[in-house]
Every structure is written in C-alpha cells, then in structure tokens.
Amino acid sequence: MPQLRLTGRGLWITALIVPPLAFVALFVVYPIISAFAYAFFDWNGLLRGEFVGLDNFHTVLFVEPYASWTRNAFSHNIIVFFALMVLQNGLGFFLAYALWRELPGARFHRIAVFLPVVLSTIIVGYLFKLFLHPLFGVVNISLRGMGLGELAQPWLGQSSTALWALIAANAWHMVGFPTLVFLAGMQRIPTEMLDAVRMETRSEWVKITKIVWPLVAPSATVVFVLLFVGAFNWFELPYVMAGLDGSPFGSTDVLGLYFYRTAFGNVSSGQQDFGLGSALAVLIFLFIAVIAGLITVRLRAREIQL
Amino acid sequence: MARLNLRGVKKRFKSTEVLHGIDLDIGDREFVVFVGPSGCGKSTLLRLIAGLDPISEGEFMLNGRRMNEVHPSQRGIAMVFQSYALYPHMDVYENMAFGARLMGLSKTEVEARIAQTARMLQLEPLLKRRPRELSGGQRQRVAIGRALVRKPEVFLLDEPLSNLDAALRSEVRLEIARLHREIGGTMIYVTHDQVEAMTLADRIVVMNAGRIEQVGSPRELYETPANLFVATFIGSPKMAVISAERTGNALAVAGATVPLARLPAGDGSLRIGIRPDAIRLQRTPTEGSIPATVVYTEYLGENAFVYARLVDGTLVGIRTTPNDLYEPDASVGLLLDNDAIHFFSAQDGRRLPA
Numbered sequence: 001m002p003q004l005r006l007t008g009r010g011l012w013i014t015a016l017i018v019p020p021l022a023f024v025a026l027f028v029v030y031p032i033i034s035a036f037a038y039a040f041f042d043w044n045g046l047l048r049g050e051f052v053g054l055d056n057f058h059t060v061l062f063v064e065p066y067a068s069w070t071r072n073a074f075s076h077n078i079i080v081f082f083a084l085m086v087l088q089n090g091l092g093f094f095l096a097y098a099l100w101r102e103l104p105g106a107r108f109h110r111i112a113v114f115l116p117v118v119l120s121t122i123i124v125g126y127l128f129k130l131f132l133h134p135l136f137g138v139v140n141i142s143l144r145g146m147g148l149g150e151l152a153q154p155w156l157g158q159s160s161t162a163l164w165a166l167i168a169a170n171a172w173h174m175v176g177f178p179t180l181v182f183l184a185g186m187q188r189i190p191t192e193m194l195d196a197v198r199m200e201t202r203s204e205w206v207k208i209t210k211i212v213w214p215l216v217a218p219s220a221t222v223v224f225v226l227l228f229v230g231a232f233n234w235f236e237l238p239y240v241m242a243g244l245d246g247s248p249f250g251s252t253d254v255l256g257l258y259f260y261r262t263a264f265g266n267v268s269s270g271q272q273d274f275g276l277g278s279a280l281a282v283l284i285f286l287f288i289a290v291i292a293g294l295i296t297v298r299l300r301a302r303e304i305q306l
Numbered sequence: 307m308a309r310l311n312l313r314g315v316k317k318r319f320k321s322t323e324v325l326h327g328i329d330l331d332i333g334d335r336e337f338v339v340f341v342g343p344s345g346c347g348k349s350t351l352l353r354l355i356a357g358l359d360p361i362s363e364g365e366f367m368l369n370g371r372r373m374n375e376v377h378p379s380q381r382g383i384a385m386v387f388q389s390y391a392l393y394p395h396m397d398v399y400e401n402m403a404f405g406a407r408l409m410g411l412s413k414t415e416v417e418a419r420i421a422q423t424a425r426m427l428q429l430e431p432l433l434k435r436r437p438r439e440l441s442g443g444q445r446q447r448v449a450i451g452r453a454l455v456r457k458p459e460v461f462l463l464d465e466p467l468s469n470l471d472a473a474l475r476s477e478v479r480l481e482i483a484r485l486h487r488e489i490g491g492t493m494i495y496v497t498h499d500q501v502e503a504m505t506l507a508d509r510i511v512v513m514n515a516g517r518i519e520q521v522g523s524p525r526e527l528y529e530t531p532a533n534l535f536v537a538t539f540i541g542s543p544k545m546a547v548i549s550a551e552r553t554g555n556a557l558a559v560a561g562a563t564v565p566l567a568r569l570p571a572g573d574g575s576l577r578i579g580i581r582p583d584a585i586r587l588q589r590t591p592t593e594g595s596i597p598a599t600v601v602y603t604e605y606l607g608e609n610a611f612v613y614a615r616l617v618d619g620t621l622v623g624i625r626t627t628p629n630d631l632y633e634p635d636a637s638v639g640l641l642l643d644n645d646a647i648h649f650f651s652a653q654d655g656r657r658l659p660a
Contacts, residue, residue, distance in 0.1 A: 190389060190391065192387040192388065192389045192391040193389075193391045193392075193393065195353075195356075195358050195385070195387065195391065196385070196387060196391035196392075196393075198357075198358060198377075198378050198379065199356060199358075199378050199379060199383070199384060199385050199405070200379055200404060200405035200408050200456075201379050201405075201408045202377040202378075202379050202380065203408075206408065210404070211393060214395040215394070215395060
C-alpha cells in the first residue's frame with residue numbers, strides 16, 4: 001500500500017495548492033452554499049428570521065409583482081441570448097472566415113477585431129452611452145450628417161430600442177472572442193482537405209456549410225456555452241448603460257439587475273430582501289448549470305477528430 | 307478521351323519562378339509519372355493541372371480546350387491527395403457521394419456509382435465507417451474511390467503511397483496499376499520514388515529544379531538517359547559517374563587506360579556513367595581494368611553490392627553475387643562492359659552518342 005509521505009516535492013505541491021484552494025473555498029464555495037441556505041429563511045434587513053422552506057422561491061416565481069418582474073427579466077435574458085447568438089457568434093464566424101481567407105489587410109483586422117475584447121465592460125458601456133446619446137452621440141450625428149435624420153433615435157431612452165442598443169454594444173465588445181475561436185478552428189483544417197473540396201465544387205456556400213462549419217463546430221461548443229452563461233449572468237453592461245432599474249420602464253431589466261436590486265436594494269425602491277434575492281440567485285444558478293451542462297453534453301457528442 | 311497539352315507553362319510565387327516553361331503532351335489513357343527530387347516542381351505542376359494554383363504564364367489545354375481559367379471542379383479532373391484529405395465528419399459513403407451529388411447526378415445514379423466503386427475497391431463493408439476508423443490503406447482506397455465516383459477524364463495522384471508502410475505500398479501500387487487497366491482513364495502520378503515511377507508508368511517525366519529533364523518510357527530512361535541528372539536519378543544503386551579523358555581509342559580513367567571499341571566522336575574530356583551491373587570485379591587488377599579500393603559491401607540476399615573508391619575519389623557501386631564478397635580495403639580491379647557505358651558531355655552533362 002502506497003504511503004502518503006510529505007517528501008520535498010509533495011511539500012511544495014501542498015504549499016502551492018492549499019492557499020488557492022482555501023481562497024476559492026472561502027470566497028466562492030462558501031458564498032454559494034450560504035446563498036443556498038439564505039434562500040430558505042425569512043430576512044429582516046441583515047437579520048436572519050425564521051426558516052420558511054420554499055416560500056421565497058414561491059414568491060419570486062408566482063406572487064405578484066415579483067412573478068411578472070421575474071418573467072420580464074428572464075424574457076430579456078432569452079432575447080439577449082438568441083440575439084447575441086446570431087449577432088455575436090454569427091458575425092464572429094463570418095469575420096473569422098474572412099480573416100482566414102487572408103483577404104487584404106487580414107493582419108490589421110485580426111488585431112482590430114479582437115482589441116475591444118480586452119477593454120473593460122465599464123469602459124465599453126460608458127463609450128456606447130456616449131455614442132448613443134440622443135443629441136451629442138456620434139450615432140445620431142452621423143445619421144443626421146448622412147441625411148438620415150429621421151432614423152436618429154433616443155436609443156437608450158425608449159423601450160423599443162434600449163435592449164437592442166445594449167445587445168449591439170455587447171456584440172461589438174465581444175465579437176472578437178468567437179472570431180478568435182472560430183479562426184483557430186479553421187486554421188486547424190488541413191489545406192489538402194480544402195483543396196479536395198475545391199476539386200469538387202466551386203460554391204463557397206457549400207464549402208462553408210458542408211465542410212468548414214462542421215469541422216469548426218467543435219470549437220463552437222465552448223463559444224456557445226460561454227455565451228449562454230454570459231447572457232444569463234448579464235450584469236455589467238446593462239448596469240453601466242441602463243442603471244439598476246433596467247430603464248426605461250424595465251425594458252432592459254435582466255436577471256442580474258433584478259437579483260441585485262432585490263437582494264441589496266436600490267436608491268429608488270429602498271426595499272431589500274436577502275431571502276428573495278438568494279432564491280433568485282439559486283434559480284439563476286440552477287438554470288444556467290443545468291442548461292449549460294446539457295448544451296455541453298449535446299455538442300460534445302458532435303465533436304470530430306481531425 | 308483525354309489529351310493534355312502544356313505549352314510553356316510557368317509558375318511564379320511572388321517573384322520566385324518555380325516552373326520555368328513546361329512543355330508536355332499527355333495522350334489518352336496514358337499513365338504518366340512525374341518524378342524528381344523534393345522541390346523540383348512536380349507537385350506544383352500537378353496543382354496547376356488540377357487548377358488549385360493559377361498558371362502564371364503559358365497554356366494548359368485539355369482536349370483542345372484552354373483550361374487556365376476553368377475552376378478545378380469544372381475541369382473533369384479528380385485528385386487523390388497525399389494525406390487522402392477525406393472529410394472526417396462524413397462516413398465513407400458520404401465522402402464518395404459528396405462530390406458526385408455536387409455534379410448534379412440523380413440519387414439513383416450516385417448510389418449506382420458508389421456501389422460499383424465500392425465493389426471494385428472492396429469498400430463495401432466500410433461504407434458506414436468514419437475515416438478515423440479506417441487503416442491507412444483503407445483510407446487510401448476511399449480517397450481513390452472518391453475520385454473514381456466522379457468518373458473524371460483525368461486522375462491526378464499526388465504521392466499517394468508515401469503515407470503507407472512498405473508492405474502495403476507495393477500492394478496498393480499493384481492495385482493502382484490494376485485500376486488503370488480497368489477504368490482506362492488518363493492518370494498523372496507524382497512521386498519521388500523511382501520504383502513507383504518505373505513500375506507504374508507508361509511514360510516518366512523526370513523533373514529537376516522546375517524543368518523537365520527527360521520524358522520517356524521507363525526503359526528509355528534507364529537505357530538511354532538524356533543527361534547526367536536522369537542517369538543518376540533513375541536506377542538503384544546510382545549509376546557511377548567518372549571523369550575521363552579520351553585519347554585515340556582509349557579512355558584515361560582514374561589512373562588507368564581503358565581501350566574501348568565504342569566511343570563518342572571527338573577528343574578531350576568527357577564523363578562516363580556505369581551502372582552497378584555493367585562492371586565486373588577482379589581480385590587482382592589486370593591490363594585495362596581500373597584500380598579501386600573496396601569501401602564496404604552490402605549483402606542483400608539474392609545479390610550483393612560492393613562499393614569501391616577509385617584513385618580520383620569517385621565511389622562506384624558494383625553488383626556481385628552473394629558468394630563473391632570483399633573485405634574493406636581490399637584492392638580490386640574494375641572491368642567495364644563497353645556496351646553498357648554511357649557517355650556524357652563534361653560541359654553540360656548531355657548524353658553523347660557513341
């Protein structure tokens with residue numbers, strides 16, 4: 001039977017692993033578990049009240065006005081997810097394809113496309129708020145300059161466009177990430193295989209849909225999962241651009257903002273409920289974990305050995 | 307019917323010219339092998355014929371029709387790649403059906419063609435497998451099958467055997483020869499392996515540094531190489547090339563004077579080439595034999611090769627029988643078979659008629 005001895009090497013490994021493990025346990029695992037626990041209690045400010053079972057969950061899901069707030073925020077997350085799937089990942093795929101084909105200026109564009117990804121979300125949010133300013137924003141000024149003044153909108157100020165403005169900002173910010181992943185996937189395709197396709201068809205479309213996409217799809221798994229997690233944890237960008245209330249009139253409210261408001265309160269509402277907030281957090285966590293797990297398993301099955 | 311004509315075909319990558327004007331005619335149902343050392347341009351030439359790279363200058367005609375601007379998929383040409391380039395996400399059937407469907411063939415026609423091809427290549431039990439579940443030889447057959455299904459007029463094969471192990475290589479080589487007989491298409495085959503070239507080709511195109519050195523049947527190339535490059539490239543072990551000086555009816559070769567009945571016209575320096583089987587070894591040098599020192603002996607079972615160094619430093623390979631072995635450093639005499647000596651110009655390496 002092998003004995004567990006603290007040799008010099010083992011000591012080193014232990015010394016290097018224990019601190020980060022302790023850190024993660026203290027600041028990640030413990031809060032998650034305590035959030036689970038908090039969700040089952042009644043809260044009076046920061047004072048823990050009595051055990052209420054699943055009451056908090058019931059309230060956020062079925063009792064008005066929480067139920068409609070939850071539905072509203074959740075529906076926005078779904079819109080964000082699908083919109084970003086098309087805009088961010090779809091655009092990313094075609095950008096990657098263009099970069100991969102080594103069109104003129106590919107080197108410059110490879111950097112240009114990825115550069116926004118390294119910017120802080122706070123900065124991007126602030127910049128887009130300026131861009132989209134109804135009077136002084138570069139978007140409306142450009143539209144008026146091109147004689148399209150009637151298209152100028154108070155983008156962030158009206159319910160019909162606010163969420164889409166945020167989505168566009170997010171797509172601009174993050175499109176470099178799927179581009180990079182797809183590009184890496186495309187660069188793994190052997191050139192002889194592409195030659196083989198060219199011997200069989202001249203259609204770029206057939207080549208993309210029948211050969212390139214299926215071969216790149218495995219790298220899409222990670223992009224899809226991360227986008228899904230990101231879309232349902234969406235917080236910073238709407239917080240910076242639309243505020244905690246998801247203004248105007250909750251049209252940009254998403255689960256992240258809603259949870260934060262409920263748990264920690266807000267200047268405008270003043271109410272605060274740890275129990276409801278924790279229940280929301282647990283629901284969001286479970287939803288993301290289950291669906292992300294399913295996506296991963298489902299897409300993994302399709303992965304192809306090159 | 308497939309006749310290919312290349313006229314002054316050049317290929318440049320940026321400012322580097324890699325093919326310097328290729329003229330070549332290939333007839334219907336011919337099996338032509340491009341052979342040459344790495345970097346000689348043989349694969350580039352194949353890619354120009356396929357249309358995978360554009361022709362910089364000159365013209366490529368297929369059945370009298372200019373092909374320079376025609377897309378690879380429209381040329382009636384199929385190609386088998388060195389790495390096989392099978393689509394990893396499709397099974398064998400789909401790999402073969404992909405190109406056939408894109409040609410606009412009906413479903414039943416595609417099925418019929420695949421069934422026929424699968425039978426010919428013994429792929430029937432493998433049709434539902436993915437490429438990664440196949441052995442190298444099986445993948446090779448699928449790659450060939452994929453080309454066959456399209457019923458092209460011209461088959462291009464780019465070093466198709468180089469990823470196979472030695473035993474399988476000779477097996478697939480026979481298979482390819484059989485296929486050529488059965489389907490009778492024009493085949494162009496690229497290899498750096500002269501055994502493949504000699505065994506498969508109707509005609510061999512020997513290339514070097516972006517130029518064609520010689521075109522001819524395997525026998526022509528072996529028996530009457532046009533220049534020193536072809537002479538030393540074809541045949542194994544290599545033909546020995548020795549500098550010689552002609553004086554009257556004799557050759558001064560590496561410290562010996564060899565009287566010869568058959569010599570090219572004119573006096574002066576020339577180069578002679580002798581294949582390993584055109585030399586007899588003497589244990590004690592006599593008049594008219596070239597003195598040499600044995601370096602080492604290769605025993606190959608049915609025969610043996612002795613490598614000996616002449617006084618001018620040239621290494622010469624000589625075929626002997628397995629019972630006729632020599633110790634290193636032994637002094638020997640080399641007797642040349644006059645009829646089998648090749649003469650080349652000392653200036654440009656061209657063959658000199660004798």
